[in-house]
Amino acid sequence: MVADALIYHPTLSKLVRFWDSTPQREKTFRLLAYLSRFLSFYTYKKGYNADIVNMFKSLKNQFSFIRKGMRFFKPVNHLQTVAKTFDNKLMDPILQITTVVRNLGYAGYLTLDGIIFFKMLGVIDSKKWPNLATYASRFWLIGLVAGIINSLRIIYSLNNYESSVKDEKEQVDYKQIQNKLYSAKRKLIWDALDAFIALNTLDILHFTEGDIGLAGVLTSLMGLEDMWKAQP
Template sequence: MVADSITYHPTLTKLVKFWDSTPQREKSFRLLAYLSRFLSYYCYRKGYSKELIDMFANLKNQFSFIRKGMRFFKPVTHLQAASRAYDNKLLDPVLQFTTIVRNLSYAAYLGFDGLIFGKMLGLVNKSRVPDAATWASRFWLLGLAAGIINSLRIIYSLSSYERSSTSSADEKNQADINDVNNKLYIAKRKLVWDLLDSFIALNTLNFLHFTEGDIGLAGVLTSLMGLEDQWKAQSI
Protein backbone atom coordinates (compact mmCIF):
# COMPACT_ATOMS: atom_id res chain seq x y z
CA MET A 1 0.00 0.00 0.00
CA VAL A 2 1.03 3.58 -0.66
CA ALA A 3 0.33 4.54 2.97
CA ASP A 4 2.64 1.78 4.22
CA SER A 5 5.43 2.81 1.88
CA ILE A 6 5.22 6.34 3.28
CA THR A 7 4.77 5.34 6.92
CA TYR A 8 7.72 2.93 6.94
CA HIS A 9 9.98 4.95 4.64
CA PRO A 10 13.54 4.96 6.08
CA THR A 11 13.83 8.76 5.88
CA LEU A 12 10.57 9.29 7.77
CA THR A 13 11.61 6.68 10.35
CA LYS A 14 14.93 8.47 10.81
CA LEU A 15 13.16 11.84 11.09
CA VAL A 16 10.77 10.55 13.78
CA LYS A 17 13.69 9.10 15.74
CA PHE A 18 15.67 12.31 15.18
CA TRP A 19 13.00 14.51 16.76
CA ASP A 20 12.42 12.04 19.58
CA SER A 21 15.58 13.32 21.25
CA THR A 22 15.82 16.54 23.28
CA PRO A 23 19.14 17.80 21.76
CA GLN A 24 17.69 17.51 18.25
CA ARG A 25 14.49 19.29 19.24
CA GLU A 26 16.47 22.01 21.01
CA LYS A 27 18.59 22.62 17.90
CA SER A 28 15.43 22.70 15.77
CA PHE A 29 13.92 25.37 18.02
CA ARG A 30 17.19 27.30 17.81
CA LEU A 31 16.86 27.29 14.03
CA LEU A 32 13.26 28.50 14.26
CA ALA A 33 14.19 31.22 16.76
CA TYR A 34 16.95 32.68 14.58
CA LEU A 35 14.86 32.27 11.43
CA SER A 36 12.05 34.22 13.11
CA ARG A 37 14.58 36.88 14.13
CA PHE A 38 15.74 37.20 10.53
CA LEU A 39 12.21 37.26 9.12
CA SER A 40 11.10 39.91 11.61
CA TYR A 41 13.89 42.22 10.41
CA TYR A 42 13.26 41.29 6.76
CA CYS A 43 9.57 42.20 7.06
CA TYR A 44 10.52 45.47 8.76
CA ARG A 45 12.93 46.38 5.96
CA LYS A 46 10.38 45.50 3.29
CA GLY A 47 7.69 47.60 4.95
CA TYR A 48 5.30 44.78 5.83
CA SER A 49 2.57 45.24 8.42
CA LYS A 50 3.43 45.75 12.08
CA GLU A 51 1.30 42.70 12.93
CA LEU A 52 3.49 40.45 10.78
CA ILE A 53 6.70 41.92 12.19
CA ASP A 54 5.43 41.46 15.75
CA MET A 55 4.31 37.91 14.97
CA PHE A 56 7.85 36.85 14.02
CA ALA A 57 9.30 38.77 16.98
CA ASN A 58 6.92 36.96 19.35
CA LEU A 59 7.74 33.61 17.71
CA LYS A 60 11.44 34.26 18.32
CA ASN A 61 10.75 34.92 22.01
CA GLN A 62 8.56 31.83 22.37
CA PHE A 63 11.06 29.53 20.65
CA SER A 64 13.87 30.95 22.80
CA PHE A 65 11.82 30.36 25.94
CA ILE A 66 11.19 26.72 25.00
CA ARG A 67 14.92 26.21 24.34
CA LYS A 68 15.83 27.45 27.81
CA GLY A 69 13.68 24.76 29.36
CA MET A 70 15.14 22.04 27.15
CA ARG A 71 18.73 22.78 28.14
CA PHE A 72 18.14 23.52 31.84
CA PHE A 73 20.43 20.68 33.05
CA LYS A 74 22.93 20.96 30.20
CA PRO A 75 25.63 22.64 32.36
CA VAL A 76 26.24 19.23 33.98
CA THR A 77 27.17 17.76 30.58
CA HIS A 78 29.83 20.43 30.05
CA LEU A 79 31.18 20.04 33.58
CA GLN A 80 31.62 16.33 32.91
CA ALA A 81 33.37 17.08 29.60
CA ALA A 82 35.72 19.52 31.35
CA SER A 83 36.48 16.88 34.00
CA ARG A 84 37.27 14.24 31.36
CA ALA A 85 39.60 16.65 29.55
CA TYR A 86 41.38 17.46 32.83
CA ASP A 87 41.90 13.76 33.56
CA ASN A 88 43.24 13.06 30.06
CA LYS A 89 46.98 13.52 30.61
CA LEU A 90 47.81 12.31 27.08
CA LEU A 91 46.00 15.20 25.43
CA ASP A 92 47.96 18.01 23.80
CA PRO A 93 48.35 20.73 26.51
CA VAL A 94 46.81 23.45 24.34
CA LEU A 95 43.88 21.23 23.37
CA GLN A 96 43.44 20.15 26.98
CA PHE A 97 43.44 23.71 28.33
CA THR A 98 41.09 25.09 25.67
CA THR A 99 38.72 22.13 26.03
CA ILE A 100 38.53 22.71 29.80
CA VAL A 101 38.01 26.46 29.41
CA ARG A 102 35.43 26.00 26.67
CA ASN A 103 33.32 23.55 28.66
CA LEU A 104 33.56 25.45 31.94
CA SER A 105 32.56 28.63 30.09
CA TYR A 106 29.61 26.89 28.44
CA ALA A 107 28.56 25.52 31.83
CA ALA A 108 28.60 29.04 33.30
CA TYR A 109 26.80 30.43 30.23
CA LEU A 110 24.05 27.81 30.48
CA GLY A 111 23.91 28.28 34.25
CA PHE A 112 23.09 31.96 33.82
CA ASP A 113 20.67 31.00 31.06
CA GLY A 114 18.93 28.69 33.54
CA LEU A 115 18.72 31.58 36.00
CA ILE A 116 17.02 33.68 33.33
CA PHE A 117 14.62 30.81 32.68
CA GLY A 118 13.81 30.72 36.41
CA LYS A 119 13.06 34.44 36.32
CA MET A 120 10.77 34.01 33.33
CA LEU A 121 8.86 31.31 35.21
CA GLY A 122 8.61 33.49 38.29
CA LEU A 123 10.65 31.06 40.38
CA VAL A 124 13.51 33.53 40.86
CA ASN A 125 13.18 37.15 41.92
CA LYS A 126 13.62 39.28 38.80
CA SER A 127 15.72 41.81 40.72
CA ARG A 128 18.40 39.19 41.42
CA VAL A 129 21.44 39.30 39.11
CA PRO A 130 19.90 41.90 36.77
CA ASP A 131 22.77 41.50 34.29
CA ALA A 132 22.46 37.70 34.04
CA ALA A 133 21.92 37.90 30.27
CA THR A 134 25.11 39.92 29.85
CA TRP A 135 27.12 37.45 31.92
CA ALA A 136 25.67 34.58 29.94
CA SER A 137 26.82 36.18 26.68
CA ARG A 138 30.26 36.89 28.14
CA PHE A 139 30.81 33.28 29.13
CA TRP A 140 29.43 32.12 25.77
CA LEU A 141 31.96 34.34 23.99
CA LEU A 142 34.78 33.07 26.23
CA GLY A 143 33.84 29.48 25.41
CA LEU A 144 33.74 30.30 21.71
CA ALA A 145 37.17 31.97 21.90
CA ALA A 146 38.57 28.82 23.52
CA GLY A 147 36.92 26.76 20.77
CA ILE A 148 38.50 28.92 18.07
CA ILE A 149 41.98 28.48 19.59
CA ASN A 150 41.28 24.74 19.89
CA SER A 151 40.34 24.49 16.20
CA LEU A 152 43.37 26.53 15.11
CA ARG A 153 45.64 24.24 17.11
CA ILE A 154 44.13 21.16 15.46
CA ILE A 155 44.39 22.72 12.00
CA TYR A 156 48.05 23.63 12.57
CA SER A 157 48.95 20.15 13.87
CA LEU A 158 47.11 18.29 11.11
CA SER A 159 48.47 20.56 8.37
CA SER A 160 52.02 19.89 9.57
CA TYR A 161 51.37 16.15 9.56
CA GLU A 162 49.86 16.31 6.08
CA ARG A 163 52.89 18.11 4.67
CA SER A 164 55.30 15.60 6.24
CA SER A 165 53.31 12.65 4.87
CA THR A 166 52.99 13.69 1.23
CA SER A 167 56.46 12.41 0.37
CA SER A 168 55.34 8.79 0.84
CA ALA A 169 52.69 7.37 -1.50
CA ASP A 170 52.13 3.86 -0.17
CA GLU A 171 48.56 2.66 0.36
CA LYS A 172 48.65 2.70 4.17
CA ASN A 173 50.07 6.20 4.22
CA GLN A 174 47.41 7.37 1.75
CA ALA A 175 44.70 6.05 4.09
CA ASP A 176 46.26 8.04 6.92
CA ILE A 177 46.33 11.17 4.75
CA ASN A 178 42.65 10.74 3.90
CA ASP A 179 41.85 10.42 7.59
CA VAL A 180 43.86 13.56 8.34
CA ASN A 181 42.10 15.45 5.55
CA ASN A 182 38.73 14.47 6.98
CA LYS A 183 39.73 15.64 10.47
CA LEU A 184 41.13 18.83 8.94
CA TYR A 185 37.81 19.53 7.24
CA ILE A 186 35.94 18.97 10.52
CA ALA A 187 38.28 21.35 12.37
CA LYS A 188 37.93 24.07 9.70
CA ARG A 189 34.17 23.68 9.69
CA LYS A 190 34.09 24.00 13.49
CA LEU A 191 36.24 27.11 13.23
CA VAL A 192 33.76 28.75 10.85
CA TRP A 193 30.92 27.66 13.15
CA ASP A 194 32.53 29.25 16.22
CA LEU A 195 33.38 32.43 14.30
CA LEU A 196 29.75 32.84 13.24
CA ASP A 197 28.52 32.28 16.79
CA SER A 198 31.16 34.74 18.04
CA PHE A 199 29.72 37.27 15.61
CA ILE A 200 26.34 36.81 17.33
CA ALA A 201 27.84 37.07 20.84
CA LEU A 202 29.85 40.19 19.96
CA ASN A 203 26.69 41.88 18.69
CA THR A 204 24.77 40.82 21.79
CA LEU A 205 27.47 42.43 23.95
CA ASN A 206 27.45 45.57 21.73
CA PHE A 207 31.05 45.14 20.60
CA LEU A 208 29.62 44.97 17.07
CA HIS A 209 26.53 46.73 15.78
CA PHE A 210 25.16 44.72 12.87
CA THR A 211 21.46 44.41 12.13
CA GLU A 212 19.02 41.88 13.56
CA GLY A 213 18.85 40.39 10.09
CA ASP A 214 22.60 39.74 10.02
CA ILE A 215 22.50 38.17 13.48
CA GLY A 216 19.48 36.07 12.57
CA LEU A 217 21.13 34.82 9.37
CA ALA A 218 24.31 33.85 11.24
CA GLY A 219 22.20 31.96 13.76
CA VAL A 220 20.32 30.15 10.99
CA LEU A 221 23.62 29.01 9.44
CA THR A 222 25.10 27.67 12.70
CA SER A 223 21.80 26.01 13.61
CA LEU A 224 21.77 24.22 10.26
CA MET A 225 25.37 23.11 10.83
CA GLY A 226 24.42 21.67 14.21
CA LEU A 227 21.37 19.89 12.82
CA GLU A 228 23.45 18.49 9.95
CA ASP A 229 25.91 16.94 12.42
CA GLN A 230 23.12 15.46 14.50
CA TRP A 231 21.33 14.13 11.41
CA LYS A 232 24.49 12.37 10.17
CA ALA A 233 25.07 10.88 13.62
CA GLN A 234 21.48 9.60 13.84
CA SER A 235 21.10 5.90 13.11
CA ILE A 236 17.85 4.47 11.76
Protein backbone atom coordinates in the same frame (compact mmCIF):
# COMPACT_ATOMS: atom_id res chain seq x y z
CA MET B 1 -0.43 1.16 -0.35
CA VAL B 2 0.72 4.74 -0.87
CA ALA B 3 0.05 5.51 2.79
CA ASP B 4 1.99 2.43 3.88
CA ALA B 5 4.92 3.37 1.66
CA LEU B 6 4.96 6.82 3.23
CA ILE B 7 4.53 5.66 6.84
CA TYR B 8 7.26 3.02 6.60
CA HIS B 9 9.63 5.09 4.47
CA PRO B 10 13.19 4.94 5.94
CA THR B 11 13.61 8.73 5.83
CA LEU B 12 10.38 9.31 7.74
CA SER B 13 11.36 6.67 10.29
CA LYS B 14 14.73 8.36 10.74
CA LEU B 15 13.01 11.73 11.12
CA VAL B 16 10.75 10.34 13.85
CA ARG B 17 13.78 8.98 15.72
CA PHE B 18 15.61 12.24 15.14
CA TRP B 19 12.92 14.41 16.76
CA ASP B 20 12.34 11.91 19.55
CA SER B 21 15.44 13.24 21.31
CA THR B 22 15.67 16.47 23.32
CA PRO B 23 19.00 17.73 21.82
CA GLN B 24 17.58 17.47 18.30
CA ARG B 25 14.37 19.23 19.29
CA GLU B 26 16.32 21.94 21.12
CA LYS B 27 18.51 22.54 18.08
CA THR B 28 15.41 22.70 15.87
CA PHE B 29 13.87 25.34 18.12
CA ARG B 30 17.16 27.24 17.92
CA LEU B 31 16.84 27.24 14.14
CA LEU B 32 13.24 28.46 14.37
CA ALA B 33 14.18 31.18 16.88
CA TYR B 34 16.95 32.61 14.69
CA LEU B 35 14.85 32.23 11.55
CA SER B 36 12.07 34.21 13.26
CA ARG B 37 14.65 36.82 14.28
CA PHE B 38 15.78 37.15 10.68
CA LEU B 39 12.22 37.28 9.34
CA SER B 40 11.15 39.93 11.84
CA PHE B 41 13.93 42.19 10.55
CA TYR B 42 13.27 41.28 6.91
CA THR B 43 9.53 41.97 7.09
CA TYR B 44 10.18 45.25 8.91
CA LYS B 45 12.66 46.44 6.25
CA LYS B 46 10.28 45.41 3.47
CA GLY B 47 7.47 47.44 5.04
CA TYR B 48 5.18 44.57 5.96
CA ASN B 49 2.24 45.07 8.28
CA ALA B 50 3.27 45.65 11.92
CA ASP B 51 1.25 42.60 12.98
CA ILE B 52 3.43 40.32 10.84
CA VAL B 53 6.64 41.87 12.18
CA ASN B 54 5.41 41.50 15.76
CA MET B 55 4.32 37.92 15.08
CA PHE B 56 7.88 36.93 14.16
CA LYS B 57 9.27 38.80 17.18
CA SER B 58 6.83 36.92 19.40
CA LEU B 59 7.75 33.60 17.79
CA LYS B 60 11.44 34.31 18.40
CA ASN B 61 10.75 34.93 22.09
CA GLN B 62 8.56 31.84 22.43
CA PHE B 63 11.05 29.52 20.72
CA SER B 64 13.89 30.93 22.83
CA PHE B 65 11.88 30.37 26.00
CA ILE B 66 11.18 26.73 25.09
CA ARG B 67 14.89 26.17 24.38
CA LYS B 68 15.89 27.38 27.82
CA GLY B 69 13.77 24.69 29.44
CA MET B 70 15.12 21.98 27.16
CA ARG B 71 18.77 22.64 27.95
CA PHE B 72 18.40 23.18 31.70
CA PHE B 73 20.65 20.22 32.68
CA LYS B 74 23.28 20.69 29.96
CA PRO B 75 25.92 22.34 32.19
CA VAL B 76 26.53 18.96 33.86
CA ASN B 77 27.53 17.45 30.51
CA HIS B 78 30.11 20.21 29.96
CA LEU B 79 31.49 19.83 33.48
CA GLN B 80 31.92 16.09 32.87
CA THR B 81 33.86 16.90 29.71
CA VAL B 82 36.06 19.27 31.72
CA ALA B 83 36.87 16.54 34.26
CA LYS B 84 37.62 13.93 31.59
CA THR B 85 39.79 16.33 29.58
CA PHE B 86 41.71 17.46 32.66
CA ASP B 87 42.48 13.82 33.52
CA ASN B 88 43.79 13.10 30.02
CA LYS B 89 47.53 13.47 30.52
CA LEU B 90 48.36 12.42 26.93
CA MET B 91 46.44 15.26 25.30
CA ASP B 92 48.15 18.15 23.54
CA PRO B 93 48.48 20.88 26.23
CA ILE B 94 46.92 23.62 24.08
CA LEU B 95 44.02 21.39 23.07
CA GLN B 96 43.57 20.36 26.69
CA ILE B 97 43.49 23.93 28.01
CA THR B 98 41.18 25.22 25.29
CA THR B 99 38.82 22.27 25.70
CA VAL B 100 38.65 22.88 29.45
CA VAL B 101 38.09 26.63 29.04
CA ARG B 102 35.55 26.11 26.28
CA ASN B 103 33.44 23.74 28.34
CA LEU B 104 33.73 25.86 31.49
CA GLY B 105 32.55 28.82 29.42
CA TYR B 106 29.59 26.86 28.08
CA ALA B 107 28.77 25.53 31.56
CA GLY B 108 28.77 29.08 32.98
CA TYR B 109 26.66 30.34 30.10
CA LEU B 110 24.08 27.58 30.41
CA THR B 111 23.95 27.84 34.21
CA LEU B 112 23.13 31.54 34.02
CA ASP B 113 20.69 30.82 31.20
CA GLY B 114 18.92 28.37 33.52
CA ILE B 115 18.57 31.08 36.17
CA ILE B 116 17.15 33.42 33.52
CA PHE B 117 14.65 30.67 32.67
CA PHE B 118 13.48 30.57 36.31
CA LYS B 119 13.16 34.35 36.29
CA MET B 120 10.97 34.13 33.19
CA LEU B 121 8.83 31.51 34.94
CA GLY B 122 8.41 33.79 37.92
CA VAL B 123 10.13 31.39 40.34
CA ILE B 124 12.85 34.02 40.88
CA ASP B 125 12.07 37.73 41.14
CA SER B 126 12.51 39.16 37.65
CA LYS B 127 14.14 42.29 39.11
CA LYS B 128 16.98 40.32 40.64
CA TRP B 129 20.35 40.20 38.89
CA PRO B 130 19.38 42.34 35.87
CA ASN B 131 22.74 41.77 34.14
CA LEU B 132 22.56 37.97 34.03
CA ALA B 133 22.03 37.90 30.26
CA THR B 134 25.16 39.99 29.72
CA TYR B 135 27.27 37.72 31.93
CA ALA B 136 25.81 34.66 30.18
CA SER B 137 26.86 36.06 26.79
CA ARG B 138 30.34 36.75 28.15
CA PHE B 139 30.70 33.16 29.27
CA TRP B 140 29.45 32.00 25.85
CA LEU B 141 31.99 34.23 24.10
CA ILE B 142 34.82 32.89 26.29
CA GLY B 143 33.84 29.35 25.33
CA LEU B 144 33.67 30.27 21.65
CA VAL B 145 37.07 32.00 21.64
CA ALA B 146 38.57 28.92 23.29
CA GLY B 147 36.88 26.79 20.62
CA ILE B 148 38.34 28.95 17.85
CA ILE B 149 41.85 28.60 19.30
CA ASN B 150 41.26 24.86 19.65
CA SER B 151 40.28 24.55 15.98
CA LEU B 152 43.26 26.64 14.85
CA ARG B 153 45.58 24.40 16.86
CA ILE B 154 44.09 21.27 15.27
CA ILE B 155 44.40 22.78 11.77
CA TYR B 156 48.01 23.79 12.41
CA SER B 157 48.93 20.34 13.76
CA LEU B 158 47.19 18.49 10.94
CA ASN B 159 48.78 20.65 8.25
CA ASN B 160 52.21 19.94 9.70
CA TYR B 161 51.47 16.23 9.86
CA GLU B 162 50.08 16.22 6.32
CA SER B 163 53.25 17.79 4.92
CA SER B 164 55.34 15.10 6.61
CA VAL B 165 53.38 12.22 5.01
CA LYS B 166 55.44 10.96 2.07
CA ASP B 167 55.29 7.20 2.37
CA GLU B 168 52.58 5.59 0.21
CA LYS B 169 51.87 3.20 3.07
CA GLU B 170 50.54 6.16 5.04
CA GLN B 171 47.86 7.09 2.50
CA VAL B 172 45.10 5.74 4.77
CA ASP B 173 46.28 8.15 7.45
CA TYR B 174 46.37 10.91 4.85
CA LYS B 175 42.68 10.45 4.07
CA GLN B 176 41.86 10.50 7.77
CA ILE B 177 43.85 13.69 8.16
CA GLN B 178 41.87 15.29 5.33
CA ASN B 179 38.58 14.40 7.05
CA LYS B 180 39.78 15.74 10.39
CA LEU B 181 41.08 18.89 8.72
CA TYR B 182 37.70 19.50 7.10
CA SER B 183 35.92 19.00 10.44
CA ALA B 184 38.28 21.41 12.19
CA LYS B 185 37.81 24.12 9.53
CA ARG B 186 34.06 23.63 9.61
CA LYS B 187 34.05 23.97 13.42
CA LEU B 188 36.19 27.10 13.13
CA ILE B 189 33.59 28.72 10.85
CA TRP B 190 30.80 27.53 13.16
CA ASP B 191 32.40 29.06 16.27
CA ALA B 192 33.29 32.26 14.39
CA LEU B 193 29.66 32.75 13.36
CA ASP B 194 28.45 32.13 16.91
CA ALA B 195 31.12 34.52 18.21
CA PHE B 196 29.73 37.10 15.77
CA ILE B 197 26.33 36.65 17.45
CA ALA B 198 27.79 36.93 20.95
CA LEU B 199 29.79 40.05 20.06
CA ASN B 200 26.64 41.72 18.77
CA THR B 201 24.70 40.66 21.86
CA LEU B 202 27.38 42.32 24.00
CA ASP B 203 27.25 45.49 21.83
CA ILE B 204 30.87 45.06 20.79
CA LEU B 205 29.69 44.75 17.19
CA HIS B 206 26.63 46.56 15.89
CA PHE B 207 25.23 44.58 12.98
CA THR B 208 21.52 44.30 12.22
CA GLU B 209 19.06 41.80 13.66
CA GLY B 210 18.88 40.30 10.18
CA ASP B 211 22.62 39.62 10.12
CA ILE B 212 22.49 38.04 13.58
CA GLY B 213 19.47 35.96 12.67
CA LEU B 214 21.10 34.70 9.48
CA ALA B 215 24.28 33.72 11.34
CA GLY B 216 22.17 31.82 13.87
CA VAL B 217 20.28 30.03 11.10
CA LEU B 218 23.55 28.88 9.53
CA THR B 219 25.05 27.54 12.77
CA SER B 220 21.76 25.86 13.69
CA LEU B 221 21.70 24.10 10.33
CA MET B 222 25.30 22.97 10.87
CA GLY B 223 24.38 21.51 14.23
CA LEU B 224 21.32 19.76 12.84
CA GLU B 225 23.37 18.36 9.97
CA ASP B 226 25.83 16.78 12.41
CA MET B 227 23.00 15.32 14.46
CA TRP B 228 21.25 13.97 11.36
CA LYS B 229 24.43 12.23 10.16
CA ALA B 230 24.95 10.72 13.60
CA GLN B 231 21.37 9.41 13.70
CA PRO B 232 21.24 5.64 12.96
